[in-house]
Amino acid sequence: MALTRSAFDQYMVPNYAPAAFVPVRGAGSRVWDQDGREYIDFSGGIAVNALGHCHPALVKALTEQAGRLWHVSNVFTNEPALALAEKLVNATFADKVFFCNSGAEANEAALKLARRAAIERFGEQKHKVLSTLNSFHGRTFFTVTVGGQPKYSDGFGPKPQGIAYFEYNNLDSLKALIDDDTACVIVEPIQGEGGVLPASAEFLQGVRELCDKHNAFLIFDEVQTGMGRSGSLFAYQEYGVVPDILSSAKSLGGGFPIGAMLTTSDIARHLVAGTHGTTYGGNPLACAVAGAVFDVVNDPAVLAGVKAKHQLYVNGLQKLNAATPVFSEVRGMGLLIGAVLSEAYAGRAKDILNLAAEEGLMILMAGPNVVRFAPSLVVEDADIAEGLVRLGRALQRFVG
Template sequence: MIPHVLPTYNRAPLAFERGEGSWAITADGTRYLDLGAGIAVNVLGHANPDLVAALTHQAGRIWHVSNLYQIPEQEKLADMLVDATFADTVFFTNSGTEAAELAIKMVRKYWDHAGDPDRTQILTFEGAFHGRSTGAIAASGADKMVKGFGPLMPGFRTLPWGDHEALRAAVSDRTAAIMIEPVQGEGGIRPLPDACLKGLREICDQTGALLVLDEVQCGMGRTGRLFAHEYAGITPDIMMVAKGIGGGFPLGAVLATEQAAAPMVAGSHGSTYGGNPLACAVGAVVMQIVADPAFLAEVNRKGALFRQKLEGLVAAHPDVFEGVRGQGLMLGLKCRAAPADLVRAAYDQHLLTVPAADMTLRLLPPLNITDEDIAEAVARLDRAAASLR
């Protein structure tokens, strides 16, 4: 018989009743050190007192009114995002998938408004993950994402990761946009070199194509900058954000320049829940904390400390690990053993990690993880690796 919860996940036999900082705790009091953070969502850890205070305060005032009315909490968060980024305008969603869907619509609407409605091709890259809507899976092009869900939304072309010649051959005056993650998450913690991101910006400038960045996983301080593209010194035309922006409360956003967003007039898009007062009250506190240069400096310091310790772990277990990749606190262990085996071995050490493609184990702790918890995490990874021998 089918479970009451649709079985689209191979769930671990674990359930958590509460959390404290970087720790998730089961009903019997067993503590698990959380290096997944809800897949890069809980950027300030579990039960963060500032976020709890923001949520409970807003919950005592008003929860939901819909976007038929002005929402001061939404306007405040939009102002913060615009002030901190390239963007001129923001649309709030409930998830990264919804943000991806709007980004695709915005690209199509842009070219229709420009008088070129047949300019619809969006170039994407192997290993990409942009969500699980029909548009987002079409953008990924991966068999595991699209098999059985056809016919797919047309207008996407998936290119090999890192193949510059294939990219140059694919780009034309019919290219509507290039869509890419500055650091692939599901694809195996694969950062795009700064030079490549600059090159994509140059191609878009030369052809008029829009540059769409998916920073759902790598954004909101995860790499040590507020957004990962800042390292390359470029700006996109459209950017998808989610996961960490709500610190655990469902929230996403599409940020855009005025030029890219101008055709999105009243009635062209909507969301019943997107940007509701509860979500935006929490998101504003997340932004206030995470966008602080001192906080981001600590993310970089902790990322360097974590990476140094992980390099030692790789050296100690060359039969299990191949290397370390990533930036800030978005780190991956390239494995020789199956990442799923490492995830299970880590459970035995009361440690939570996340598998990814390309034989990679993702390490995505809260951005405020302590130095002591980093040391403890590596010790537990060491024991997990040793158990695989």
């Protein structure tokens, strides 16, 4: 029996609503479905496929490691994990790295570390977590509650306590909440699922200063913004504001599941043996692939290319919008871009996604009012141009 889209409805838990077509092959920024139809991929697996599909360096790293060592657990260490940790430490503020399997797990580790360190230093009362409204930090019960979107956390019973929310880019809102019982503040430098909304430099600097004043740890969730997507290796480097703890995933593995939490030696000492762990974290296969991603992405020419491609997208979207006025704003940083629907088309981003797919283009949403683009960091300029042509056809049908 041929496996088609209908098999999803038959066999899979219905918590997703995948597209009607089933991708079966990818190369670079092109994807082909079961019928051989070709698509240009501006979605990047939701900011995961940092180097597109089947990049030769990643295929090589995975296949070579597959012939050596797959898994040993954290009873032992392994060379790919050590090599990747060394690269991340040498390129960032961090002294120590913890590997896991996803962004949610990276944030879970970051939040647990922040609370434990704060409590051990100042007492049980110092456990409050502050997060921004409309944020997204993962789907574990702790991280989904920290994310300020009740639609994702309601309906599962009593929620973890000691969590409060302030408005993104509103320093006064944070000032009203933060106090000496605050363990940490967690912020996305660019809100991803919340609408591709960049923080202002003044906001992030102010958050840093308030955390210092109240002895609270600053956590940057760079699951979506990290590993070159902003045009720097991590977005904090664009802002010049250094966190105490940073989470990474998505682009880190280029499509192979891996997450990481980065921090300083002084903070890391609060997670001693037995306090936190993961069976698969630091898996040799994942770390080998992520090491190859790092080597390609952490190159001045590639990072400069991200910023140049950002401008190609912005210019192209503005040109399309002049012909077919649909968007009120194009915002974002690097190759994480959001096109905000004007009031006349509010709530209809999904319609544009569906029409784009019919025109052979894969794009994303960031809420019902924002069309999101998170392509490969090395997407060909010709693919950008052709993808925008296809988007233009979809927009003409959308308004027609």
